[in-house]
Amino acid sequence: MKEFDYIIIGGGCAGLSLAYELEVHNKLNNKTLAIIEPRLEYKKDKTWSFWKVTSHNFDDCVKKSWKNFSINIPGKINHLECNNYPYQSIDSGLFYEKINIRLKKNKNIFFFKNLDDIDKKNSFIFNSVPEIKKNHLNLWQHFCGIEIETEKNYFDDSIFNLMDFDCEQRESVHFFYTLPYSKNKALVETTWLSRMNDNSQKDYDNQLKNYLENHLNLKDYKISYKEEGAIPLFYPANKEIKSQINIGTAGGMTRLSTGYTFLNIQEHSKYIRKNIENISNVKKYEIHKKYQFLDEIFLRVLDKHPEKMSNIFFDMFRASPKTVIKFLSNKSNFFEDLSIIFKMPKLMFIKALFY
Numbered sequence: 001m002k003e004f005d006y007i008i009i010g011g012g013c014a015g016l017s018l019a020y021e022l023e024v025h026n027k028l029n030n031k032t033l034a035i036i037e038p039r040l041e042y043k044k045d046k047t048w049s050f051w052k053v054t055s056h057n058f059d060d061c062v063k064k065s066w067k068n069f070s071i072n073i074p075g076k077i078n079h080l081e082c083n084n085y086p087y088q089s090i091d092s093g094l095f096y097e098k099i100n101i102r103l104k105k106n107k108n109i110f111f112f113k114n115l116d117d118i119d120k121k122n123s124f125i126f127n128s129v130p131e132i133k134k135n136h137l138n139l140w141q142h143f144c145g146i147e148i149e150t151e152k153n154y155f156d157d158s159i160f161n162l163m164d165f166d167c168e169q170r171e172s173v174h175f176f177y178t179l180p181y182s183k184n185k186a187l188v189e190t191t192w193l194s195r196m197n198d199n200s201q202k203d204y205d206n207q208l209k210n211y212l213e214n215h216l217n218l219k220d221y222k223i224s225y226k227e228e229g230a231i232p233l234f235y236p237a238n239k240e241i242k243s244q245i246n247i248g249t250a251g252g253m254t255r256l257s258t259g260y261t262f263l264n265i266q267e268h269s270k271y272i273r274k275n276i277e278n279i280s281n282v283k284k285y286e287i288h289k290k291y292q293f294l295d296e297i298f299l300r301v302l303d304k305h306p307e308k309m310s311n312i313f314f315d316m317f318r319a320s321p322k323t324v325i326k327f328l329s330n331k332s333n334f335f336e337d338l339s340i341i342f343k344m345p346k347l348m349f350i351k352a353l354f355y
């Protein structure tokens with residue numbers, strides 16, 4: 001069986017981002033790489049959105065970007081600007097296509113469906129398959145989104161809605177998220193933050209229909225695409241193994257308070273590429289410990305007081321949007337952290353330290 005210098009297990013967001021980063025920086029001219037990916041074909045299956053707080057390789061896969069957003073709770077709306085850090089939405093179909101076209105040009109890069117097809121004992125491995133242990137206490141961000149097209153112009157595509165809490169909460173945390181791509185096209189998502197034990201929360205189609213028809217007052221629309229997913233708001237159980245680095249969700253790249261992962265994956269890829277010549281000895285890359293700590297407290301409050309969360313999110317965005325965005329994107333300094341912490345209900349968060 002053939003041996004390779006590097007193996008990437010999982011050709012999804014993290015695996016392909018890393019392979020691309022290595023390839024465009026000429027790190028695979030004299031090294032071989034095997035990518036293990038079981039899917040039979042690549043097609044659009046996700047929309048990755050984030051505030052662009054740092055550069056990345058995929059500006060040409062951006063479907064739309066916005067400089068304004070809103071957040072609302074019943075009876076109140078807050079309009080915010082994000083001129084410094086536009087919010088971008090990446091079309092995964094364009095992302096997969098761009099990367100696969102580039103990787104196929106390099107004769108040192110090989111694709112396999114199964115790890116058993118190759119000899120891995122002398123390779124350095126980058127693994128993106130998360131080990132998820134079942135635990136009924138774990139929190140998830142689970143959601144379903146549809147892209148819709150309307151006959152008449154309906155949306156204001158200069159502003160997206162990050163969170164609309166004006167909906168049933170069912171003793172949980174629930175909001176709708178709307179990304180208007182144009183005046184007559186939008187992605188509308190129903191999102192829950194919960195333990196996912198309550199199957200009734202998964203009647204996503206009804207939730208979306210009801211929201212569109214009764215809340216947005218939209219009766220005449222066509223659904224052109226649908227995506228569904230669940231992001232673990234806990235770290236997967238992947239172990240640290242010699243000659244292996246976990247990447248993507250498996251490598252702890254998700255910000256647990258928000259589910260944002262895409263840009264962290266890009267930063268991790270850059271870090272690996274910069275250190276690839278000395279990869280066996282490099283320090284583990286992780287989301288800064290202060291965010292890990294603050295997110296854990298935040299999720300404890302969320303778990304204990306789901307009914308308070310819509311106000312907590314709304315109040316958080318009363319700080320300067322630039323500060324909140326930096327905080328949610330792991331780029332805030334100490335003073336910015338403090339200004340967010342001061343917007344939180346202090347007693348509730350202090351108590352959460354001791355749960």
Ligand SMILES: Cc1cc2nc3c(=O)[nH]c(=O)nc-3n(C[C@H](O)[C@H](O)[C@H](O)COP(=O)(O)OP(=O)(O)OC[C@H]3O[C@@H](n4cnc5c(N)ncnc54)[C@H](O)[C@@H]3O)c2cc1C
Nearest residue numbers: 010011012013014046047048049228229248249260261262
């Ligand atoms: C629908 C959806 C929307 C999301 N939207 C956002 C967003 O807007 N912004 C954001 O920042 N994050 C978002 N996320 C979170 C995160 O960015 C994505 O989950 C991202 O795809 C994680 O990358 P990954 O490489 O870790 O996992 P994946 O992209 O899922 O890649 C893992 C790959 O491993 C393959 N695989 C599975 N089993 C095996 C096996 N045994 N051997 C080999 N390969 C295997 C899979 O086929 C897959 O291709 C979203 C997640 C989902 C599910």
